[in-house]
Amino acid sequence: xxxxxxxxxxxxxxxxxxxxxxxxxxxxxxxxxxxxxxxxxxxxxxxxxxxxxxxxxxxxxxxxxxxxxxxxxxxxxxxxxxxxxxxxxxxxxxxxxxxxxxxxxxxxxxxxxxxxxxxxxxxxxxxxxxxxxxxxxxxxxxxxxxxxxxxxxxxxxxxxxxxxxxxxxxxxxxxxxxxxxxxxxxxxxxxxxxxxxxxxxxxxxxxxxxxxxxxxxxxxxxxxxxxxxxxxxxxxxxxxxxxxxxxxxxxxxxxxxxxxxxxxxxxxxxxxxxxxxxxxxxxxxxxxxxxxxxxxxxxxxxxxxxxxxxxxxxxxxxxxxxxxxxxxxxxxxxxx
Numbered sequence: 001x002x003x004x005x006x007x008x009x010x011x012x013x014x015x016x017x018x019x020x021x022x023x024x025x026x027x028x029x030x031x032x033x034x035x036x037x038x039x040x041x042x043x044x045x046x047x048x049x050x051x052x053x054x055x056x057x058x059x060x061x062x063x064x065x066x067x068x069x070x071x072x073x074x075x076x077x078x079x080x081x082x083x084x085x086x087x088x089x090x091x092x093x094x095x096x097x098x099x100x101x102x103x104x105x106x107x108x109x110x111x112x113x114x115x116x117x118x119x120x121x122x123x124x125x126x127x128x129x130x131x132x133x134x135x136x137x138x139x140x141x142x143x144x145x146x147x148x149x150x151x152x153x154x155x156x157x158x159x160x161x162x163x164x165x166x167x168x169x170x171x172x173x174x175x176x177x178x179x180x181x182x183x184x185x186x187x188x189x190x191x192x193x194x195x196x197x198x199x200x201x202x203x204x205x206x207x208x209x210x211x212x213x214x215x216x217x218x219x220x221x222x223x224x225x226x227x228x229x230x231x232x233x234x235x236x237x238x239x240x241x242x243x244x245x246x247x248x249x250x251x252x253x254x255x256x257x258x259x260x261x262x263x264x265x266x267x268x269x270x271x272x273x274x275x276x277x278x279x280x281x282x283x284x285x286x287x288x289x290x291x292x293x294x295x296x297x298x299x300x301x302x303x304x305x306x307x308x309x310x311x312x313x314x315x316x317x318x319x320x321x322x323x324x325x326x327x328x329x330x331x332x333x334x335x336x
Contacts, residue, residue: 008329009304010268013178013261013282013318016209022249029245033238034060035231041241045248049202049215052251053194057223058215059230060244064177065094066235067201067214069102070226072138074199074218075171078103080137082173083124086110087147089175090140101233105134114145116157118164125168138171143193144178144185147308149274150265150283150316152182158196172196177203177214181281184258198222207258207282208250209319212243254319258282264317264326271330272315282317294336301332 009015018026032038042060050058061067068090076082082098084091086108090098098104109120126136139161143153158174165172174197176182183190194200200217204210216226230236261282269276272286288294291307298305308314315333317326 005302007299007302007304008321008325008332010315010317010321010329011304011306013206013316016205016319018211018246019209019319021253022209022246025245025249026242029241031239031241034240035236035238039239039241039244041248042244045244046215048248048251050217052190053200053202053217054191055194055200055217056220058217059223059226060237060240060247061214061216061230062212062235062237064089064175064201064203064205064214065097066230066233067203067216068094068173068175069097069233070229071173071199071201071216071218071222072098072104072140073102073229074216074222074226075138075173076102076104077137079105079134081105081107081126081134082138082140083107083109083121083136084140085114085116085142085145085148087114087145088140088142089146089177090142092147107136112148113151114142114148115151115153116141116161118157118160121161122164125164125170127168136168136170138173138198139165140173140175141197142175142177143182144281144283146178146283147285149279149285149314150178150181150281152185152280155186155188155192155196158193162196171198173198174200176200178206178281180255181207181258181262184255185262185281204247204250207261207318208247208254210243210246210250213247257319260323261317261319261321264321264323265315267326267330268315268317268333271333272313284315286313286315287311288313297336298332301336303329303332305333
């Protein structure tokens, strides 16, 4: 690191620490045993998020990966398949949990910005053809798309996918870990995104800055079964109102400020050799011939970024990165 100054950490938006106001909300939270359904703060959070997304119910989970696993399992039986983009989080960053734990298989399409080519998707959907072929049970969309660089999937595209899926008897899951970012970037109400999916996973511990937590959102029946599966996976938790309180505080105070993260990301993009106009939200993915070398040089100069491939570097802005931090990082990354 350079000169003993704390580095600017752009590796992920999961790195944020609770603000003092968030800590106070956590300390004062009313709690109960959530396995018995008796934690009032958790229930309030679940009702709030379900309402924002226009669905009947929600379930708090410790991680976004668990939220996705529970949501997809609600739609896809063992031996059936979910379709998703090839670099989707459920395919690339959840350690094969959907297959290893739930028996779900997966096929993918490729899209440079994590989007959807509707004719390609239509050809991929496999109907029930008896005991010879895997049947497509669900399509998973990701908004924003992590490894494509925080790209926003347009609402019109999501509606087209929903229409196609409904016509083919297929469900839709939305990995909305960073759906808050898409909402702020486009002004699209959360419930309009929610209307495009049967299940949704949405995260509190990324852009919103809570220390822990995601939610599965869906129908009352889906969430009742997800609660059983969560317990089976060891995810039944007790007095977790202290964590839910952090999520409620984040929703109240940290959503609109995501626009600052988006602005800071565009500032970094130019420094990293990427067109700022291509940066939709708070993630910048830049291509360099030697990504590990670029990351090492940046670290030496006091800026932490990630190599997400041999030639791909990722930087993520977040609650703990100020405008001054972003400007300092931009100067360093320009020189790398």
